[in-house]
Amino acid sequence: MIEQVRATFLPFSQPVLGDEEIEELVACVRSGWITTGPRTAQFEALFRERLGVAHAIAVTSASAGWHIAAHALGIGPGDEVIVPAITWASSANMVELLGARAVFADVLPETLQVNPEDVARRITSRTRAVIPVHFAGAPCDLTALRQLVEGTGVTLVEDAAHALGTWYQDREIGSDGHMAIFSFHPIKNITTGEGGMVVLNDDTLAERLRLLRFHGVTKDAWSRYNRKGAPEYEIIEPGYKYNMPDMQAALGLRQLPKLDGFNSRRAQLAARYTALLEALPEIAPLAPVPYAHHHAWHLYIVRIEQGALRIGRNEVLDELARANIGAGLHFPPLHTQPYYRNKYHLRPEDCPCAADAGSRILSLPLYPSMTDADQDDVITALERVVQRYRA
Numbered sequence: 001m002i003e004q005v006r007a008t009f010l011p012f013s014q015p016v017l018g019d020e021e022i023e024e025l026v027a028c029v030r031s032g033w034i035t036t037g038p039r040t041a042q043f044e045a046l047f048r049e050r051l052g053v054a055h056a057i058a059v060t061s062a063s064a065g066w067h068i069a070a071h072a073l074g075i076g077p078g079d080e081v082i083v084p085a086i087t088w089a090s091s092a093n094m095v096e097l098l099g100a101r102a103v104f105a106d107v108l109p110e111t112l113q114v115n116p117e118d119v120a121r122r123i124t125s126r127t128r129a130v131i132p133v134h135f136a137g138a139p140c141d142l143t144a145l146r147q148l149v150e151g152t153g154v155t156l157v158e159d160a161a162h163a164l165g166t167w168y169q170d171r172e173i174g175s176d177g178h179m180a181i182f183s184f185h186p187i188k189n190i191t192t193g194e195g196g197m198v199v200l201n202d203d204t205l206a207e208r209l210r211l212l213r214f215h216g217v218t219k220d221a222w223s224r225y226n227r228k229g230a231p232e233y234e235i236i237e238p239g240y241k242y243n244m245p246d247m248q249a250a251l252g253l254r255q256l257p258k259l260d261g262f263n264s265r266r267a268q269l270a271a272r273y274t275a276l277l278e279a280l281p282e283i284a285p286l287a288p289v290p291y292a293h294h295h296a297w298h299l300y301i302v303r304i305e306q307g308a309l310r311i312g313r314n315e316v317l318d319e320l321a322r323a324n325i326g327a328g329l330h331f332p333p334l335h336t337q338p339y340y341r342n343k344y345h346l347r348p349e350d351c352p353c354a355a356d357a358g359s360r361i362l363s364l365p366l367y368p369s370m371t372d373a374d375q376d377d378v379i380t381a382l383e384r385v386v387q388r389y390r391a
């Protein structure tokens, strides 16, 4: 066992919330309007302006956004949706909840972005959508994926939970394409506590998403109680209850203008990690994606080189925790999770790169308020682990 390298625990992630956010939240509460209303509308407008898209639809989480998107696309029994094997559970879970089948595509070994060739192999006549993830804040290969689905009727719904401020070539993620979904969970690059945003240009689909977000009702509470005209409404179809409240949007309104500043500090820290890790060949960062991009550095993921240590990844995480360093795991492969493994008789080798990475990756602490000294502590702890357990 190694010793602690610092007196206080360094969390893996921490939201950066300032007086601006607190004051906006207090103003929201004082205004007497705390559910979906003017602040949510303003937050949506900020997103539309930033990305230059026709529609930004604020929801209670990215998972909720994908749920209404998948519902609106008519995904149901008999349909298949392709999801990378390394991502958060929500993409696949929503597909299953709608009675469709989640099909896992392998990732590329060096970058852990979804492998377009493996996606191509898994497309069938039942495929309705592909949900690529811009993994860790780097963009996936959108050109290859767009070519795959062009003219096929398969929708590309980008999971942009890691990609607030990511650019692919000369376009910011979410500014073009079919649809992209952002998350504002506290770990993400900006936060509203919990929350998500669906961005798209298709007017008809956007209208449907707004209905599904709030009970299939034509007027939300704000327009029923706070504007001129009768509070009458119509139910067009059964919908969900996924509208973002103004208390959440209040934080988002003050977080979004800080995004680029947050991301440049993340990028500084990431560059520093990469430089410091050069002296530690047992611990390798992911490779950069091989096309023009701007990285949002949502996560800094490293991989333990094959056979480099006498202990496994989970023991490394335990050792770091003992050293008072928080670290994360993004993500255990979905195709090895009991529900999916059992239901579809999946073996690790069905997505071999994901299975291999799944046993060797860990995410180092990374957030804008982290100091260089905090980062030095992470490196010191890793050095001690390597010295103690080098194979």
Ligand SMILES: *Cc1c(COP(=O)(O)O)cnc(C)c1O
Binding pocket: 060, 061, 062, 063, 064, 087, 088, 090, 091, 133, 159, 161, 162, 182, 183, 184, 185, 194, 195, 196
């Ligand atoms: C966080 C995350 C989500 C889900 O976001 P929520 O807002 O928590 O629903 C989806 N996909 C990925 C890749 C994520 O990291």
